[in-house]
Amino acid sequence: MSIDKELREELRQAADSMHCPPDLYERVHQSYQHFVKEKRGRSPMKKRLLAGIAAVAILIPSAVYASSYLADGIFGSSAAIEKIGGSKEEYQEIEGFLKTAKAKLTEDEFKEYMELTKQLMQLKMKITDKNGIRDEGKLTKEEQQQWEQLATKLAPLFEKITATETAKP
Amino acid sequence: MNDKELLPWLEKATLGDESAFQLVYQATHQDVYRTVAFLVYNKQDIEDIVNEVYMRMWRSFHNYDPNRSFRFWLHGITVRQVQDWKRKAWRRIRLFERNRQMTCEQFDWTDKAVLQSEMQLELLSLVRQLSYKLSVVVILRYFHDYALEEIADMLQIPVGTVKSRHHLALKELRKRFGMTGGDAYVH
Structure with a gap:
């Protein structure tokens, strides 16, 4: 018999007499469960960590803003509105309105509202002179379109703010 | 069960299906x-x-190329785990202690698993006396029936090296076999 053949046969015979101990199953099973737990545990942990970082990133600037006027987010400061013939009282009025808006709208809606209002106000400030007189002819065609878009987007939000205000007893 | 049938199950297992x-x-x-x-x-x-082989199997399933044989992948993992363990053991135990232990282990194993079945497996005990580098080639070639090229791929060594180790291993086995059991054929 050639050594190749003999080797094959002996290894086969020896293999048949080798049996994986049954209690090894429990051990492999345990490490498998550990693997599954680790795999499942890992992704929610990452998500939580990311959510935590995002929350901190949002909280820090909003904490800074909270101490200042909401209206500052739109006009920069009351000085800007004074330039176009507004007064500090009017500025306070706007501020009051924004505060109701913040209370009535959800966080995302309010963010959108602030952003849209800011854009609209910038356009308004552009066409208003020192005495508070508006001249819409100053707008370019694109700016007019933008104005209209902003107005249509703002309308439902605006309605929501005023509606909930009147609905309040 | 063949490779193709096993694959979907393996994937399910890595996703946590008991x-x-x-x-x-x-x-x-x-x-x-x-x-x-x-x-x-x-x-x-x-x-x-x-x-450890099973742990590695779950962890590196995403690296498995479904175009290749599952059996080949599994044996690759197994051989690598054995090699890792050998490397660690080498660091852990001093050479002289290791040699002493290995002789004990051999008797231990032979007594229990092989002699119990009342079979004369002389060649096997000779394979066990070969160095690891030689015996791994013998096992992959004659137990798992891999071609020398496949063994080279699995062990990540040149084919020439596998060929010379294979040759050397057979030469050793023939020599030692001739000295022990081989006498029966001569006379």
């Missing part, structure tokens, strides 16, 4: 255990390595 795990284990454990037991002789060590 019954898929059981199925994969049932289909593969004897093969993994025997491969390791041919290369490592201490019972506790064999069990440690088998456990």
Whole structure:
């Protein structure tokens, strides 16, 4: 018999007499469960960590803003509105309105509202002179379109703010 | 169960499906255990390595190329785990102690598993006396029936090296076999 053949046969015979101990199953099973737990545990942990970082990133600037006027987010400061013939009282009025808006709208809606209002106000400030007189002819065609878009987007939000205000007893 | 049938189960198992795990284990454990037991002789060590092979299997399933044979991938993992373990053991135990232990282990294993079955497996005990580098080639060639090129791929060494190790191993076996059991054929 050639050594190749003999080797094959002996290894086969020896293999048949080798049996994986049954209690090894429990051990492999345990490490498998550990693997599954680790795999499942890992992704929610990452998500939580990311959510935590995002929350901190949002909280820090909003904490800074909270101490200042909401209206500052739109006009920069009351000085800007004074330039176009507004007064500090009017500025306070706007501020009051924004505060109701913040209370009535959800966080995302309010963010959108602030952003849209800011854009609209910038356009308004552009066409208003020192005495508070508006001249819409100053707008370019694109700016007019933008104005209209902003107005249509703002309308439902605006309605929501005023509606909930009147609905309040 | 062949490769193709096993794959979806293996994937399910890596996603946490308990019954898929059981199925994969049932289909593969004897093969993994025997491969390791041919290369490592201490019972506790064999069990440690088998456990590690499965851990590696779950963890690196995403690296598996479905165009290649599952069996080849599994044996690759098994051989690498054995090699990792050998490297660690080498650092852990001093050479002279290691040699002493290995002789004990050999008797241990031979007594229990082989002689119990009342079979004369002289060649096998000779294979066990070869160095690891030679015996791994013999096991992959004659137990798993891999071509020398496949063995080179699995062990990540040149084909020429595998060929010379294969040649050397057979030469050693012939020489030693001739000295012990081979006498019967001569006279």
